[in-house]
Amino acid sequence: MRAIRVASAALLTATALTLTVPPASATVRGDETNNNITSFGFRVTPSTIAAGGQVTLSVDGCEGDTKVTSGIFDDAHIPKGQSSTTAQVFWDAKPGAMYEVTFDCKGETGKTDLTIATGRPDGNNNHQNQHQNPVNKGVKAGIGGSLGGLDLHEIALGGALILGTLATAYYKTRRRTGENHS
Structure with missing residues (x-):
């Protein structure tokens, strides 16, 4: 008994x-959760930028033209033979929001994130592009975990x-x- x-x-x-x-999968954090493996390298620098700021879009090992898209800046194009280009973040970007940036090299895509910081790069809230009305593709949500x-x-x-x-x-x-x- x-x-x-x-x-x-x-x-x-x-x-x-x-x-x-x-669960074991819940212990993976940060960049380890990015299962974005491609045959070419890509990055956005800086990865956190104020609204209206300029980012550098870079690609390594792409044997063709690269198209870079995001809801936070106009579509960019990196021609074959070049490794980077720049893009201006829209002035109406939401501070603290995270946007997805997609690199497309000959049909193969890779994605990374671009975070919008608070404040303006020129420090005086100058809205140079206030007449520009970009198409809003939305904010990337659901990144966190319990x-x-x-x-x-x-x-x-x-x-x-x-x-x-x-x-x-x-x-x-x-x-x-x-x-x-x-």
């Missing part, structure tokens, strides 16, 4: 521990839940053992 109680407590403990462990930023408080709370489960299982096992020998 005691073996059944111990097995039940062990099963309860194992279940509690299994449910509190994050396990992206565990802090000390959340880790302590999870540890307390595990400890409480183990203590309850131990208490129930010890109490039942004592009741049978009375």
Whole structure:
């Protein structure tokens, strides 16, 4: 009879521990989640820019023309034999938003992100291109994750839940053992 109680407590403990462990895929962070593997290299510099700023679009190893598209600047073209071009970010870009930039080299595409910082590059909120009405392709959303930023408080709370489960299982096992020998 005691073996059944111990097995039940062990099963309860194992279940509690299994449910509190994050999945292995949730531990991947930052650039490791970018499964964007192409036969050519590409980048946007800087990766964070203020609205109205100028970015450099670079490509390495593309044997043809490269088309670069995004909802935050006009389509750009990098001719064969060149490795970069520049693009001006729209003045009405939303501060803090993240936009997807797509590089297309002979039908093969690669994507990276461009984040819009707060403020203006010239510091005086000069709206030079306010007459320009660009087509808004939208903001890239859904980047984050529920396990992206565990802090000390959340880790302590999870540890307390595990400890409480183990203590309850131990208490129930010890109490039942004592009741049978009375």
